[in-house]
Amino acid sequence: MKILIFLAFCVHLSAADTHSYRYFYTAVTSGINFPEFTLVGLLDGVEFEYYDSNIRKYIPKTEWMKKNEEPGYWNGQTQIAQGAEESFKVTVATAMQRFNHTTGVHTVQLMYGCERDDDGTTRGYLQYGYDGEDFVGLDLKTKTWIAPTPQALITKNKWEKTGAEANYWNGYLEKECIEWLNRHLSYGRETLEREDPPTASVFQKHSSSPEVVCHATGFFPKTVMITWQKDGEDVHDDVDLRETLPNQDGSFQKRSILTVSAEDLQKHTYTCVIQHSSLEKEMVLHVRERRNGGGGGSGGAPIGIIVGVVAALVALAGVVGFLIWKKKRSGETSTGFQTVPQNSSPPSDDDSSSNNSNTKECPPA
Incomplete structure (x- = not known):
């Protein structure tokens, strides 16, 4: 229920003239009938790609994604998501330690994304949650991290020492995220811009x-x-x-x-x-x-x-996941939470790169 509550809190309605691009990651302690790690992408509120620790594959959830992205995209995303799964296991353990939790069911969640209005206005957002409550979030206007609980101060202080994480996210959410939004929107425009009466x-x-x-x-x-x-x-x-x-x-x-x-x-x-x-x-x-x-x-x-x-x-x-970066940045493991945004490599039609520029890279937890 806390997973659902967190999502309901984070996902607000998009206006008819706004396009949204969001990712959710959820890591859950083992021992319950739910995947330990789940990742999902939403475009205009529609689930279009997905991964969880049971299927261990990154898969399309719409025909237009299946049709337009090559196998290399899905293979690359699977590798990234598997790395994210391992990263979030550490994050859950770290969060539990911060809150002095040794047993029980606990969750760590990450939500981030961007929106574009038809007039060109864009917005971005990022929020971590623990057990359905806000843990740490980014204020893009001030490029500072908001820590609503004492347990999050370690993470906040670590990330604000150099400001690199906030600057990186700011650049990603303002540019690369919008590029990926436009790319995938072009695939699904016919479906996403339809109008079905209730x-x-x-x-x-x-x-x-x-x-x-x-x-x-x-x-x-x-x-x-x-x-x-x-x-x-x-x-x-x-x-x-x-x-x-x-x-x-x-x-x-x-x-x-x-x-x-x-x-x-x-x-x-x-x-x-x-x-x-x-x-x-x-x-x-x-x-x-x-x-x-x-x-x-x-x-x-x-x-x-x-x-x-x-x-x-x-x-x-199922809407409880998100893609994560497979590259672990040095010095961040002491906080248990690491950030580098998804889609850190912008969309490109050049397939010559060994890393496949059409594969999105995502943030560690």
């Missing part, structure tokens, strides 16, 4: 439950607005808007839960309003019409929605 329903979890759920699924792109109205006026209180989750087919789903008494439902007209770029006009669903039948009013969520939610949680659990 399918929506309103239902109660149980016939006697005060919670009414408005659920939208199957939409793309990711950004969607779900709001509630009472007699035509917006309702903001007693509303629980959930995170947007991925479906297995690459589309998304989202739900909003309104807590309202049976008396109010009888006296007033409640509606769920859904807005999405694929819709010519907003979608309006009336609660009262659904309350006594139809979309699961007396029996909870329809089975299709339940299956979709489970599938989305499985997909989200």
Whole structure:
């Protein structure tokens, strides 16, 4: 659950005119039914490449990546990811020592990436987490490391002695990351810029439950607005808007839960309003019409929605990784956390290099 919480906290919605390029790494202590190391890449919220310590291979997750990247790319990325896996084992042990943890399940996560608006504005970000909480992050404006806990001060002080790590990340996130974003976006533009309208329903979890759920699924792109109205006026209180989750087919789903008494439902007209770029006009669903039948009013969520939610949680659990650099920089092992960003070699069509310039290099943990 902490893995999912960390991801939900880190991954925010991208606007329709913004393209995002993110990587997640997650290392977990052994002994649970989950890969000890997971790496995933997301382009505009869509998982497009993946590695974990069970399969031990870096693989494409979309047809457009499989079609456009050569075998050398995947072989090179597999070697890098395997090196990252070993690096993160050390990182987990170091983090546990910092927090005086000797047993139990613990996680170390790394999230970084960049975004580009259609007007050319770009942004970058980087954040480490331990057990679902912020550990250390980079402030790109000041090129300093933020340590929200005392346990992270060793890492912060180590990295700020010369400023090399912050400068390196700054250069990567401002330039190379954007180059890779543009490269992979060109492969998947037709898919990533499509517009699929949502399918929506309103239902109660149980016939006697005060919670009414408005659920939208199957939409793309990711950004969607779900709001509630009472007699035509917006309702903001007693509303629980959930995170947007991925479906297995690459589309998304989202739900909003309104807590309202049976008396109010009888006296007033409640509606769920859904807005999405694929819709010519907003979608309006009336609660009262659904309350006594139809979309699961007396029996909870329809089975299709339940299956979709489970599938989305499985997909989200896979979104817990990131590529790491296989080159260990001298003097950094004392902190247990090392940084050199992914894609440190910019995209190139020149295959003469022995290191394969089309292979991305990634940061040690």
